[in-house]
Every structure is written in C-alpha cells, then in structure tokens.
Amino acid sequence: MFQVILKRIAIAVPVLLIVASLTFFLVRMAPGGPFDVDKVVPPQVMKNLNAVYNLDAPLLVQYKDYMLNLVQGDFGPSFRYPGRSVTEMISIGLPVTLELAFYAILIAMIVGICAGVTAAVKRNTVFDYIPMSIAMLGICMPTFLLGPLLVLIFGIQLEVLPVSGWGSLAGDKILPSITLGAAYAAYIARLSRGGMLETLNQDYIRTARAKGLPEHKVIIRHALQGGLVPVVSFLGPAIAGLIGGSFVVETIFQIPGLGRFYVEAAFNRDYTMILGTTIFFSSLIIFFNLLSDIVVLLMNPRARSEA
C-alpha cells in the first residue's frame, strides 16, 4: 500500500507544476491588469507601479522568478493588498473555511447517513419516500437560494439567528453550516441508501440474519461497513469541493474564508493570489483524493488485495 501512496505523491509533484505553469500564463493572458482602475492614472505612474512588482520584466523572466520562489515555498506578495503576502492571506482564510467545511460535512454525514440507512432498511415505505424526496430537492436547490431563504425565515422573520458573520454573534455559524451541508447531506443520503441496498442483498448478511442476530446488529456491525464505501469515496472529493466551493456561502453570510479571497483575486487580477490559491486548492484536492482512496482500501478487503 505504501507503494501506492508513494506513486501517487510522485505523480502529484509534476501535476502541481503543470497547474502552476498553466495558471501563470492563463492569468497573464486575461485582458486587464492588477492595477487597472476606471480612473486611468498617468502612464508614468503605471510604469512605476509595474516596476515595483517586476511586471515590466519579460514574461519568461517573471515566470522563472515566480517558479524559483515557488519551489522555495514563497507565494509572493499580494498585488491587491499591499503589505500582505499570499501565504498570510491563505493562513487567514483557511482556518475559517476549514471550520465551515467541517461543520458542513458533519451535518451532511449525520443527516445524510441516518436518512440513507433508514430509507434503505425501510425500503418502499414513507421512511424511504419522504427523506429521498427531500434529498432530491436538496440536490436540486442551489445554495444561493437555500441560504437567503434560511436567513429570511430564521434571521429576519423569526429573529432567532444572526443573518451574517462568523464568530461575532452567538449562533452565527449555524445557518451557513446548514446551507453548505444541505446539498452534500442529500448526496450522502442517496449514496448511502444505494450502498446499503446493495449490501443488504449480499450473502453474508443473509448468513448473519440466519444465525439469528437482531436486525440492528446486522445493520450496524455487518452492513454499514460495506454499505458506506461509496460514501467514503465520495467524501474525499467532496471535502476538497467544500473547501474550494464555499465561495457562495461565504459571500451570502459574509464569512472571511478562503473561497472569497480566491474568487475576488480572479476579479482583481491579483496574479500572485490567484496562483497561490490555485496551487493550494490543487494540493488539497490531490491530498483528499489520496486520503479517501486509502480509507477505501482499508475498508474494502477486495480493493486491498487488488492493490
């Protein structure tokens, strides 16, 4: 198994380098620069400004300089926010986004797995139809609709929860976590239902039942391990997606997370910030995919022997 991990890490390095290079040239190709504003400054001013950030050097020289700094772990200064390094910005935004993603995935797993397993066990009853219909709705409902809806109900009509913020007012983390977790809960519910249904038809479950084990033990001890494999392999990319895709929720709820930095950097043409966050997110995706593969290997003896 170590070989598998080593191989994956060895592949990750060139992948990241390619991502960095592609992003570098793509952002430079986008029209407009980091210091363009609607009030044009005198050309000499712009020239001086470009000189400060080495933007007047030939592109390939800039590329070489950037890559040399990058392999030393230096993402450079942000163009948009003088005095802030990209590393500092990521380290400010990341804990917030991780916390949000953690709550969201927690909600998604608890709600999703409970609903999915119940639905599988009580197949074709109301306990199946109702949660699965809600799940379908959850998958279809975009966060930019669900978020404001929850805010209108709980924040403005009932006035029980704050409508925005993160860690400033009591309870302000509840609505964003639910909003972000909802869609994933719905996916997990459907995946765990499917996984459980398949497992419950397996011979070893029939054996367990024939031996006279009570139903809850059959499910918890025998069926869950196999039934949740699809959920686990979904979790890896899902966590990476949650962290990278929390932008909408962060905007709706005014949360100072990494997602907002990322998207705003693109609009601001903050070259170093775009590159830094892109490389960072790519590493995260690679890491979580690897992690979920390892867990799947551990959970599934068949896959283990194939590896």
Place this chain on the structure above:
Amino acid sequence: MKFKHLYIAFLIVLVGCGKSISPVDSALDKQILHFGNGTEPQGLDPHIVTGVPEHHLLISMCEGLTISNPKGGDNLPGVAKSWSISPDGKTYTFFLNENAKWSNGDPVIAEDFVWSWMRILTPSLGSQYPDMLYYIEGAERYYFSESLPLVVLGLLEYIVKASKLSDYHSRACIFINKCDLASDIEDLLNAGDFTLRKDIDSNQFIKFLDDIQRNDTLNDIPKFDKNFIEPKASIVDIIGTWNFSSITPEINFNEVGVQAIDNHTLKVNLRSPTPFFIKLLSHYSTYPVHKETVLAYGSIDDRNGQWTRPGNFVCNGPMNLKSWELNKQITVEKNPLYWDAKKVRLNEIRFYPVSNESTEDRMFRAGQLHVTNVVPLEKCPVYIEEKNPNLRIEPYMGTYFYRVNTKHPVLKDKRIRLALAYALNREQIVKRVSKCGQPAAYSFTPPGLAGYEPKTKIPYDPELARSLLAEAGYANGDNFPTLEILFNTQEGHRKIALAIQQMWQENLGISIRLVNQEWRVYLAREMTGDFQISRAGWIGDYEDPNTFLDLLRLNRGNNKTGWENVEYDQLLELANSTNDQVLRYEYFNQAEKLLISEMPIIPIYTYVRQYQISSDVKGWYPNIIDTHHPKYIYLERE
C-alpha cells in the same frame, strides 16, 4: 415517538435563543456605529490606496490640513487651524494647530507634511495619486525627474520650453511607449527644431528613449544624435541649451513648493491659482503619515511596510485602529489624543466589508448595520414605493454617460453624435429604467457642484435627430452600420443599454448591438480604444467642475474618446490660470457648451447615493461628496 421528542427539543432550543438583541439596539449605550463599507480596503496607507471604502476608514483615523464640511460647502480646519492665501492665489500659508498630535503623543508638525508629500511623490512607491499634488510648484517635475532617464528628461524639458507648454503631464506621455502617439512626437520634434532621420520611424525613437537607462548622461548624447536625429538640425544648439546641471544630481525636494517655515507654519506655492486647493487637502492622498513609524517598518518607498497593522499604526485622526480582521471587520476606537476629542461622541466604528448588496440589505434589516453602502438595484423602486423611512437618495458628484469613440469612421461625424444624443429620452430612462431617483443629465458636470450651474441643453428631439442623421447621409438610418454599445457586465447597465438601443432603433432607425464584458476586459477595451460607444461613469475627485471638464482635455488618460479640441483646452487653461471665480466659471461654462455641442460624451443621468440608514444615527447630513466626518456623528433614539 422519538422524532416528536426531537422536534420539541429543537423548538425549545430555538425559543431558548429567543429574539436576540440586535447589534444596532445594543450600540446605543456604547456609541458603536456599525458601518457597511462595501469591500475590503486595499490597505490603510493613505499614499497607496485608492477607493471609497479606504476613504471612509482614513477620514476616521487620519486627518489632513482640512476636513470636509459635513453639511457640504467650504472645508473646515483640520490640522491647519487657519490659513492665508496670497492675493495672486498662488501662495498658501497654513498655521497648524499646536494641539494636533499623532496617536502616539508626538506633535504633528509642518515638517511631517513636507516629508509625507515627498513620499507620495516618490515614484518607486508606486502611488496612484501623485497627480493630486501636481498643483504644487515643481511637484510634477520632481516626480518625473525621479523616474525618467535623465536624457529623456532633458529632452522633455527642452520640448516643454520650445513648444511653450506648461504641462509636463500631457507631453511626458509621449515619452512612454504606451501612448500611441507616433504622429504627435513628430509634430513636437518639429516644433522644437528636431528632425528625425528619414529611415527612423518615431516608434523606434520612442522605444529608444524608453530604453535609455536612468543614469545615462551627456556622454550618451552622441549616440542619440547620430542614430536618430538629422545632423542638419540645429542639434548642437539644442544640446547646448539642455541645462543638465540644473536637472541632474541637484534635483531634490527643496525645489518643490512646500516648505516648513517653523514647526507650525507650512508654506505652499502653487503652479497657478487653484481655487479648489483647500478642498484637495481633505483627500487622503494629501494626509500626513508619521515618519518615524513608516521608517521603522521600511523605507520611504516601501509599499509593503507593516506600519499599518493594528498595534503599529500611528495616525492623527479622531479614531484609532483597534483591530483589523481581513474580510470580516475593521474596528476603530476613539482617539483621546485627537485635538478635538471632546467633540467626538462615538466610541467605536466597526466597518464591515460587505460586497454582496443583498447580504448587506439583510444585515440592515436584521439590525446588524446602522448604515449600508448601497441599496440593491431591484430593491430601490420597492423601497421608494413602500416609503421606507430608512431609505436615503441624495445627489452625488457623479455623471453616468456614454463615451463615443470619435476616431470611429462613422462616429467621427459630429452630426451623428448629436443625433444619437438628441434621440434619447432621458426622463424615460430615469423614470422607467434606473428607477432610483436619479435626475436626467443635460450636462457633463453635475448641476450645483461647488456653486457651478452648467447652462447646457440637450433636447429630446427625434425630428431634429433624424434630420441630423439625414444630413450626415443616413436618411431614415439607411445604410447605417450596426453600432455596438460596450458595457461591463451588470444588470443595471444592461437595462439602460437595452432602453437606449430601443430608443435609437425607434427614433433613428439604426440597429445597435449590446456587448457586455467582465470589468477588467471592459476597462482594457476602453483604454485601447477598442469600442464604438461605451457606458461610463465619473465620480469627481474633488468638489470643483474642473474634476469633470479636465477629463476631456488633450492627452488626458481618462478622455478615451479620441476627441481633441484646442479651443476647449485653451478655455480650461484660461479658467485655471485666473484667480477670479466668476470669470473662471464663465470659462467653464463656455468650455462645457463647446463640449456638449461636439458631444464626444453623451450624458445620461446624474448619480445619486442610495443607501439605508438607521434613524438612530444623528449628525449625518446629506452632501454632494458623500463624506460624513465621524467626529460629528452620534447615536440617539427618540
């Protein structure tokens, strides 16, 4: 059964939380203002940032020589307790307040201003606002001498002298290859008795100038001469008149017209009478910074110094920086050392960078904000309809207009530009489309700006418009090419463009295509002249008609229309060299009439500021520059 318990438990939790006391409610006792501030500021260094959110923060934490009047009108004393102006309007003497202190206790002295202004004029700092100080004698020359190769500067000085232009700003542009003015440089060379060698094209020459290193000296002149300039030209004489000794190593900040007479007297010499100079001094680019603090965290030209961080930050305004959480909030608290601290009633202001308008609206409704930055576009007519008591719609120093590319083969015809302008029903646009109380604009300058009333008229006259179009050879719009309206992607701009498209189609029978682009792409296309008609807006930098009319002068980077009119330029030059305000406005009026009769820009409406404000906020008055100085604001509930 189990589920029922859970449900009840959930309800108990919710009721237990109860209706929470909103931040706005609890702010009354503590005098904490919750302020929706648009976006995260770029930073807090007054010499580096640009933008409105930064303005709100900096007027609370720092102070220039004057502050803007909360009720509009003339500026009030800031660090300067009084000032005197010489009869010719060119020399200002400021008497500084002896009680003015930095937040670390040091006194604010005249030398602080001299050093700070030198800082913003240091090219390697990369400030985007050095031109705010170009009104000062020698400031522009200092900026250029610091950043241009000396050989180029010498040539520049010579040309400026030879062509009797007082303006580096427009001419210096020629020396930077970004200006695509190859033909212009030839004209200038001729004006100065230069001739380019026949086999050299002017772009090559510009590139050569651009490549000259800063420290190249007189010894490099032969290279310059032989390779580029025709020997028969009176080049020897020219080189003889280049006074390198006066511009080379000797150039220093002493030549700039700002001088500390003593600790509390500052003398400023201006290039020409500048009636709005006092108003410029409340702009953050003219603010002083604390020299020792800045230098403790970097050199004079360090953009990335850490001196603006909480704990390090030292400034001289009514509030102090308390905390700065990126993308979350910035908190400032009352500064007890401020010279007018007894007048300050707020204890704290919390600035929230809420870029999403709908989020901001919800925050206001839930009592998390006292003041919002804007009202969402679609909410504005609804709130007007509902007579929402918190809604404010106030005149603002800005104009929404369309730029016309006068280099375009069809649009270069003035009659067509006028036809386009006369075929617009502006009243319909503001009533039916923008719907947020904006007044229709019939001039480029917003009416009533610093007492200036534009006297221009733009009729809505489809008949006249059609006849103008026919005169230009396109009767009934036949054979008229399809024009494009370029705008940056935003619902409001799209709606207005749609309305205009329809009006032009109906009134003139011409077809229009709408092209929307992401913000930066739109900017790049406008800048390079890659457009036909483009949506634009201009918010004045200072309260004077000049901030608008200056835009369309020759070689101004913000002109972008390609329109050049010598008469217009001369009128503005006259206006800005007189010290008689009545005469000055008369020149402005003539210039503006000329502008509207040529129509390189088509005014559409005058901007308004639309926002929501809690009735608890007192000491907040509407004014055209939308500046609400925090020292007059307090919270009180009737």
